[in-house]
Amino acid sequence: MTILDELAAYAKLRVQTKKQTRPLRDLQEAAEQEPQGDFAFAKALAKDGLSFICECKKASPSKGLIAPDFPYVKIAKEYEAAGADCISVLTEPKWFLGQDKYLAEITKTVKIPCLRKDFTIDEYMLYEAKLLGAGAVLLICALSTDKQLQYYLQVCDKLGLSALVEAHDEEEVKRAIAVGAKIIGVNNRNLKDFSVDTKNSAKLRALIPSSVLYVSESGIKTKADVEAVKNMGADGVLIGEALMRSGNIAQTLAELRG
Numbered sequence: 001m002t003i004l005d006e007l008a009a010y011a012k013l014r015v016q017t018k019k020q021t022r023p024l025r026d027l028q029e030a031a032e033q034e035p036q037g038d039f040a041f042a043k044a045l046a047k048d049g050l051s052f053i054c055e056c057k058k059a060s061p062s063k064g065l066i067a068p069d070f071p072y073v074k075i076a077k078e079y080e081a082a083g084a085d086c087i088s089v090l091t092e093p094k095w096f097l098g099q100d101k102y103l104a105e106i107t108k109t110v111k112i113p114c115l116r117k118d119f120t121i122d123e124y125m126l127y128e129a130k131l132l133g134a135g136a137v138l139l140i141c142a143l144s145t146d147k148q149l150q151y152y153l154q155v156c157d158k159l160g161l162s163a164l165v166e167a168h169d170e171e172e173v174k175r176a177i178a179v180g181a182k183i184i185g186v187n188n189r190n191l192k193d194f195s196v197d198t199k200n201s202a203k204l205r206a207l208i209p210s211s212v213l214y215v216s217e218s219g220i221k222t223k224a225d226v227e228a229v230k231n232m233g234a235d236g237v238l239i240g241e242a243l244m245r246s247g248n249i250a251q252t253l254a255e256l257r258g
Contacts (some may be wrong), residue, residue, distance in 0.1 A: 002192040002193070003061050003095075003192065003193075003194060004119075004140075004142060004143070004192050006095075007061075007092065007095060007119045008119055008121050008143050010094050010095075011092070011118070011119040011120075011121045011122075011125075012121050012122070014093075015121065015122045015124050015125065018124065018128075019124065024123070024124050024127075027124060027127045027128065027131070028127050030127070030131060031126075031127035031128075031130040031131050031159060032158075032159070034130055034131065034159075035160075036158075036159065036160035037130070037135060037159060037160025037161050037162075038160055039135075039160060039161075039162050040112075040113040040135045040162070041086055041113040041114075041115060041135040041136035041161075041162035041164075041183075042136075042162040042182060042183055042213060044085040044086050044112065044113055044236075045085070045086070045183060045213045045215065045235045045236045046213060046235065047085070050226070050229065050230045050234060050235070050236065050237060051085040051086065051235060051236040051237075052083070052084050052085050052086075052236070052237060052239065052253065052256070052257065053084070053085065053086040053087070053088050053115065053215065053236055053237065053238040053239070054079040054082075054084040054086070054087055054088070054239060054240075054243055054249075054253065055087070055088040055089075055090070055117065055238060055239065055240030055241075055243070055244070056072050056075050056076055056079075056087060056088065056089045056090065056102065056106065056244075057088075057090045057096060057098075057117075057240045057241065057244055058070045058072075058090070058096065058097040058098065059095070059096055059097040060095065060096055060241070061095040061096075061194060062189070062194040063241060065097075066241055066244050066245060067244050067245075070097075072089075072102045072105070072106060073105055073106060073109050075244075075249065076089075076106040076109060076110050076114075077109060077110065078249040078250060079110075079112075079243075079249060079253070080110045080111065080112050081250065082249055082250040082253040082254065083253060083254075083257065084112060084253065085112060085236070086112055086113050086114065086115060086135075086136070086236075087106060087110060087112060087113075087114045087115070088114070088115040088117045088238060088240065089102055089103040089106055089114055089115065089116060089117060089134075090102070090117045090118070091103050091116055091117065091118045091132075092117070092118050092119060096117075098117075098118070100128070100132055103116055103129075103132045103133065103134060104132045104133060106133075107132065107133025107134065107135075108133060113135030113136060113162075114133065114134050114135055114136070115134065115135070115136040115137070115138060115164060116128075116129040116132065116134040116136070116137050116138065117138050118137075118138060119138075119140065119143060120137060120138060120139055120140070120143065120144075120152065121143055121144075123151065123152065123155055125137070126152060126155045126156060126159065126161065127155075127159075129161065130159045130161060134161065135161065135162060136161060136162035136163065136164055136183075137152075137156065137161055137162075137163055137164070138163075138164050138166060138185075139152050139153070139163050139164070139165045139166065139181075140166045141165065141166060141167050141168070141172035141175050141176055142168065142172065142192075146175055146178065146179050149165065149175070149176075149179040149181075150179045150180065153165075153179060153180055153181070162182070162183060163181065163182070163183065164183050164184075164185045164215060165179075165181035165183060165184050165185065166184075166185045166186075166187050166217070167184060167185070167186055167187070167204070168186070168187050168190060168200070169204070170204060170207060173186070173204050173207045173208060174207065177207075177208070177209070177212065181212060182212060182213060183212070183213040183214075183215065184208055184212055184213070184214055184215070185214075185215040185216075185217045185238065186200060186201045186204045186205070186214070186215070186216060186217065187200075187217045187218050188200045188201055188216065188217060188218040188219040188220075189217075189218035189219060196218060196219040197219075198219045198220070198225060198228070201216040201229060201232060201234065202228070202232045205232045205233060205234070213235045213236070214233070214234050214235050214236070215234065215235065215236040215237065215238055216229045216232075216234045216236075216237050216238070217237075217238040218238070218240075220237055220238075220239050220242065220256075221239075221241075221242040222242075222256075223255055223256055223258055226256050226257070226258070227258070239256065242256070
């Protein structure tokens with residue numbers, strides 16, 4: 001099994017366990033009673049210039065423990081004060097040491113939209129994201145069939161959630177476009193072996209029409225990396241580890257933003 005396979009298998013187990021205490025129908029009804037979202041995440045990416053999605057991440061499978069001290073609400077507030085356009089919050093508990101409560105508490109504290117960063121394998125997780133206050137969810141092409149992706153996008157539209165549809169290669173970019181993705185993220189990290197190739201974003205950029213918002217994810221560490229992303233015509237960039245390890249979020253983000 002690849003790491004992505006293991007992440008997906010554990011996500012399925014998590015959802016199965018949760019459904020035993022809160023059935024899908026109950027969760028769905030609660031989410032649909034919430035005010036419909038206004039797609040704030042997509043709007044933040046659509047503004048002029050490069051938008052910055054800053055990530056709250058305690059650990060990862062490739063890097064291990066990144067932030068032993070993890071005052072996640074304080075980090076989120078620092079991101080917002082430093083000019084972040086959106087915040088990505090890991091909720092995957094086993095490999096990324098995330099928790100749903102991190103997202104719930106952060107969305108109650110900041111005014112900028114938050115992405116629930118997790119491994120969506122069931123519509124249950126979309127309704128969860130809505131109730132946790134997320135403005136967007138991550139949908140990974142490698143984890144879903146085209147039919148599933150289309151259905152997830154329909155659910156997101158109904159709830160007012162933006163969907164960041166993640167692709168890793170040419171085939172997945174074409175699939176994302178075909179199912180109607182409005183935001184496509186190209187991950188420079190291969191989630192099967194966790195190798196990083198920052199040229200992946202540039203290589204796949206030409207396949208994505210201008211009507212679709214485009215985000216470059218992973219491996220962005222320097223101002224030169226950000227400039228390269230900006231020059232390829234990206235609408236947004238997702239940065240996590242470089243900020244989490246910086247020791248001074250405001251200064252590092254200012255340097256990356258130029």
